[in-house]
Amino acid sequence: MDVQIHLAQQPEADALLGRSPLAALTGMLLDQQVPMEWAFSGPYTIARRMGADDLDAHAIAAHDPEAFAALLSEKPAVHRYPGSMAKRIQQLCQFLVEHYDGDAAAVWEGVGSGSELLARLKELPGFGEQKAKIFLALLGKQYGVAPRGWRTAAGDYGEKNSYRSAADITGPESLARVRAHKQALKAESKAAAKPATGAAAKAGKPPKRTKAAS
Numbered sequence: 001m002d003v004q005i006h007l008a009q010q011p012e013a014d015a016l017l018g019r020s021p022l023a024a025l026t027g028m029l030l031d032q033q034v035p036m037e038w039a040f041s042g043p044y045t046i047a048r049r050m051g052a053d054d055l056d057a058h059a060i061a062a063h064d065p066e067a068f069a070a071l072l073s074e075k076p077a078v079h080r081y082p083g084s085m086a087k088r089i090q091q092l093c094q095f096l097v098e099h100y101d102g103d104a105a106a107v108w109e110g111v112g113s114g115s116e117l118l119a120r121l122k123e124l125p126g127f128g129e130q131k132a133k134i135f136l137a138l139l140g141k142q143y144g145v146a147p148r149g150w151r152t153a154a155g156d157y158g159e160k161n162s163y164r165s166a167a168d169i170t171g172p173e174s175l176a177r178v179r180a181h182k183q184a185l186k187a188e189s190k191a192a193a194k195p196a197t198g199a200a201a202k203a204g205k206p207p208k209r210t211k212a213a214s
Contacts, residue, residue, distance in 0.1 A: 001105060003143055006171050009037040013044035021104035022055045022096070023047070024143070026089055028135045028166070029126045034080050036166055036175070042078045046089075049074065057102035061093040091125040099123075108145050114153030117145075133157050137167035 005018040007027060016023045023043035030039040047055050049071050060068070068090060072082035079085040093102070100106040107124070111117040114136065121132035137157035139145035151158035157165050163177040 001143065005142060006175075007036065007040035007166055007169055008044065009172065009175065010041055010044070013041040016044045016047065016054065020054050021107075022057055022093075024138070025092065025104050025107075025124070025135070026055060028131060028138070029088060029092055030079055030085060031131075031134075031166055036169065036178070039079070040166070045076075045078050046072065057093040057096045057104065060090060061097045061102075063090065065090060088126045095123075095125050108139060108147075111147050113148045114140075114150035117147055117150065118153040134165040134167055137165065141167050142170070 001021055002019045005014045005024075007017055008014045017027055017040060020043070026043045026046070027040035030042045032039070043055055046060075047053065050059065052059070065087065069083045069086040072078040072086045072089075096102055096104055096107075107120050108117055111120065117139075118132055118136050121127050121135055122129065124132075127135070133154045134157050136150060137154040140150040140154065140158065151160075154167075156162070157167055162168060163174060163181050165178060168178055169175045
């Protein structure tokens, strides 16, 4: 696995994502509640602070939890919530050690279909339905991991020429388009959640009861 990735928008961090399956998984895990490039820079920062060129699932799984949380909390912090994310990363690595002998690539190597790969990804700690689908799309679009039916399994994230997620980021322009898409979704969500006012609110109210004539 050695591909050109532009998720972190930093040469060294992107190079690690391109050659390290565990770095890619970890970056995807971190990709929530922070800018995407911050999240995907995280694996490189963690490796550097651990004095290594790559992430090692065995080393992270066995690391003292408090010391690992402190490592992520050093300024600049790896994430907005370094303590909770440190715990999640260790849980992910412990799962990989237990089920895949610490080899992140074994999650997708030899998988026969997109639905099987999606099921495997959803088993990983911290990977819900949406995150698993985005990572499946990322594998198919940028890492050359394309088992039968992977686009269907990835849902909307697997569509060609879409700009919905990290799977579609190949440079600054696509990053801006993905960010605009996410902002539009947030605006729609806020508008839908906003309570109705004025005529719209009155239209939804039941008619007032009138007193019966005596």
